[in-house]
Amino acid sequence: NDHDHHDGNDDHELRVSKIRDGTVIDHVRGGQALNVLAILGIDGTNGEEVSVGMNVPSNRFARKDIVKVEGRELSQDEVDVLSLIAPDATINIVRDYDVVEKHRVERPDVVEGVLSCPNAGCITTGDEPVTSRFTVLEDGVRCSYCETIVREEIASLIET
Numbered sequence: 001n002d003h004d005h006h007d008g009n010d011d012h013e014l015r016v017s018k019i020r021d022g023t024v025i026d027h028v029r030g031g032q033a034l035n036v037l038a039i040l041g042i043d044g045t046n047g048e049e050v051s052v053g054m055n056v057p058s059n060r061f062a063r064k065d066i067v068k069v070e071g072r073e074l075s076q077d078e079v080d081v082l083s084l085i086a087p088d089a090t091i092n093i094v095r096d097y098d099v100v101e102k103h104r105v106e107r108p109d110v111v112e113g114v115l116s117c118p119n120a121g122c123i124t125t126g127d128e129p130v131t132s133r134f135t136v137l138e139d140g141v142r143c144s145y146c147e148t149i150v151r152e153e154i155a156s157l158i159e160t
């Protein structure tokens with residue numbers, strides 16, 4: 001159909017192989033695929049089977065990125081952080097080649113314990129452990145303790 005045609009998903013336009021079991025993160029904003037991999041802690045050194053499409057044609061946006069991870073389903077924390085850099089992403093769980101679950105990411109109101117505050121003077125970055133907490137804004141995140149706002153480079157704040 002027309003939808004498939006424009007999304008590049010029909011047989012003669014498929015750019016990235018189907019996966020057997022795992023997760024397809026689709027409709028990622030063009031240019032964010034590497035940040036998606038960073039959030040998932042994937043750098044290829046652990047033998048992960050991963051396919052990435054960047055700036056491929058999409059019907060929903062002019063261009064999209066797509067990340068396919070074989071043999072892995074994502075945790076809610078991972079999906080929460082993904083939603084910050086890929087607010088329109090679709091998470092597709094694939095089992096035995098079929099999409100068995102599909103949901104849009106939802107932006108949480110707050111994220112706790114997943115991002116570290118870039119402010120060296122923030123109570124969350126001191127010696128005494130205080131769990132980080134950020135309020136999710138329209139266009140970024142705000143530390144609940146020191147009010148520092150981060151709009152770009154959110155992926156670089158991910159706690160390891």
Ligand code: CTP
Nearest residue numbers: 009017018019020024026090092094097098099
């Ligand atoms: N996919 C995959 N491997 C599979 C099944 C699906 O890589 N075994 C990918 C498809 O290529 C597509 C995404 O997972 O990029 C979602 O698949 P599907 O729901 O079949 O496609 P659409 O209906 O086009 O999805 P949407 O409406 O969310 O765009």
Ligand code: ZN
Nearest residue numbers: 117122143146
């Ligand atoms: Zn802070």
